[in-house]
Amino acid sequence: MTLKFYKYQGTGNDFIMIDNRKKSFKNDTKRIAFLCDRKFGIGADGLILLEASEDREDDFKMVYFNSDGNESSMCGNGGRCLVKFAQFLGVINGKATFTAIDGKHYATIDEHLVSLQMQDVLHVEKINDAYFLDTGSPHHVSFMENVDQLNIKETGARIRYSETYKKDGVNVNFVAPQEDYLQVRTYERGVEDETLSCGTGVTAVAIAAHKEKLIQNDKVAIVAQGGSLSVSFDEENGSYKNVWLTGPAQFVFEGTILC
Ligand SMILES: N[C@@H](CCC[C@H](N)C(=O)O)C(=O)O
Numbered sequence: 453m454t455l456k457f458y459k460y461q462g463t464g465n466d467f468i469m470i471d472n473r474k475k476s477f478k479n480d481t482k483r484i485a486f487l488c489d490r491k492f493g494i495g496a497d498g499l500i501l502l503e504a505s506e507d508r509e510d511d512f513k514m515v516y517f518n519s520d521g522n523e524s525s526m527c528g529n530g531g532r533c534l535v536k537f538a539q540f541l542g543v544i545n546g547k548a549t550f551t552a553i554d555g556k557h558y559a560t561i562d563e564h565l566v567s568l569q570m571q572d573v574l575h576v577e578k579i580n581d582a583y584f585l586d587t588g589s590p591h592h593v594s595f596m597e598n599v600d601q602l603n604i605k606e607t608g609a610r611i612r613y614s615e616t617y618k619k620d621g622v623n624v625n626f627v628a629p630q631e632d633y634l635q636v637r638t639y640e641r642g643v644e645d646e647t648l649s650c651g652t653g654v655t656a657v658a659i660a661a662h663k664e665k666l667i668q669n670d671k672v673a674i675v676a677q678g679g680s681l682s683v684s685f686d687e688e689n690g691s692y693k694n695v696w697l698t699g700p701a702q703f704v705f706e707g708t709i710l711c
Contacts (some may be wrong), residue, residue: 455711457487457494459704460537462529462566464648464678465497466704468536472501472515483711492707497640497647500530502537504649505551511544514552517641526554526588528651532566532701535559540703554588554691566701573692576663581618583660587695589641591656592617592624595642595664599637601629604646608639625653629666633673633680634658648678650699656685 455477458469468487469479479501487493505513516527519693531552539561540543548559558569570587577584583593585685592643594610596602611617624639636657638650657670662685671684681699685692 453711455487455709456706457709458537458540458706459494460533460701461523461678461704462533462649462651462701463676463681463699465529465650467527467530467533468494468496468499468510469524470499470539471688473504473512475503479515479517479523481521483521484517485510485519485552487709487711488519490626494618494707498527499645500527500534500647502541502543502575507551510550510556512547512550514550514557518552518640520642520644522642523553523636524642525570525590526652528568528588528653528655528697529568529649529699529701531557532559532568532651532697532699534701535566536701541562549561552588564700564702565698567696567698568651570697572583573658573659576659576690578663582623583656583663585656585659587655587659588654588670590620590622591653592622593657593660594625594660595625595627595629595666597617597628598633599626603680604637604639608646609644612639612641623650624651625650625657627657629659629661630675632665633675634661634671635675635692639653646677649676649681651681654681655683655695659685659695662692668699678701
């Protein structure tokens, strides 16, 4: 088939977008892995389908696949980019309500910034010196002094395939707290490598940093390899609600491809 696609990125986490409201794109692991391949295909960390939602309250539905071709859990940066794509298609005007695999999301657009409401986080687990929490996707968060020299692919893979996580896998975030922001590098499950940014990851980092008492505020600045994001939340008795992820989301290019 000849496929029309659009490419977006949010702080360097990049995605292929497909308007699948007419259900013309058939999900196939091999085809999606090919499209995401940086040498043989378009190249991306993931692929996202914008579909019509069964829920009348929604503007659209989000279906997310990692670059390995498998459908996965929530993608925060992908969700923000999809909102920009929906705006381009004329499906929304400035704000959005949509359903993804982890439930309902609300979003707003303010020029180049897209804010996305993430799931409430009611449980945060401490595992040795690190944290585990689910922000729509599962995340391991480790705090350390310096992350610049770390081999993220090797160290991340060791944790992702460890006894603790090997059943479902995990995304792994390495964090170096700085004076007024958190520096983050992330290994992503399903990409099986470092990505330049991970939205559910930086959300997990902000909450884990609050648990660790590294931050007192309910708004946190995060610097990922591909750019800056912010996370805000309301904390009450250890639960995190009204969680918002904000950052840039940009169109990169469009095209057609035989697949
Ligand atoms: N890049 C994403 C996370 C995508 C899902 C993840 N790779 C997984 O399978 O858990 C984000 O921005 O949140």
